[in-house]
Amino acid sequence: MATVIELCRRCGFDIPADADGCPECGPDRDPVPSLAALQVAGIALRTRSVRRLPTTPPRADPQPGPVPPAVGARTVFAYTWVLVGVALVAAALAWVARLDRYVTTVPAGTIEWFDDITVTAVLGSVIGLALGLVAMVVWCIRRVGTAITRLQHARLLAALEADFGSAPLEG
DSSP states (O other): OOOOOEEOTTTOOEEOTTOSSOTTTOTTSOOOOOHHHHHHTTSSOOOSOSSOOOOOOOOOOOOOOOOOHHHHHHHHHHHHHHHHHHHHHHHHHHHHHHOTTOOSOOOTTHHHHHHHHHHHHHHHHHHHHHHHHHHHHHHHHHHHHHHHHHHHHHHHHHHHHHHHTTSOOOO
16 A cells, blocks of 8 residues: 655645654644645645736627518518529520520430529519518518607607696606
8 A cells, every 4th residue: 555645734844654743843833834835735826927817707699689670671682683693594594505506515405494493593583572572561661650659659748748747757
């Protein structure tokens, strides 16, 4: 069995296993540990910093909020323009593939494939345009409703102040 090394709590000196107390301090001294003993125990180790380091609060993770109707409408319109671009490119490729003067041969079904892409992209862009317009109309109706409500609220407050004077309203 290995010998256990015991350190003095006051000075950090090695205490032999057969001794009753620290040979340096003696058994009758106050057992308050010294700075050297604390450093030997790994408690009072020095740091490189002379000044206290500032504490910074942890940064909160941003939580995504709900998508406003105007942002949704802009997003739908952006996707609509992408689909319009795809439709125009597919229509142009189908037109070029149908030309009699077109020298390169295309595999069978390529022209029909371009036509299908064009029809699908145009249908998607029309649907996207319709959704964007509906979202924009809903947003406009909400804005007008909010403005009317605020105007009515301001008129009601003005009427109440006229009736009761400039005393603050309770309630």
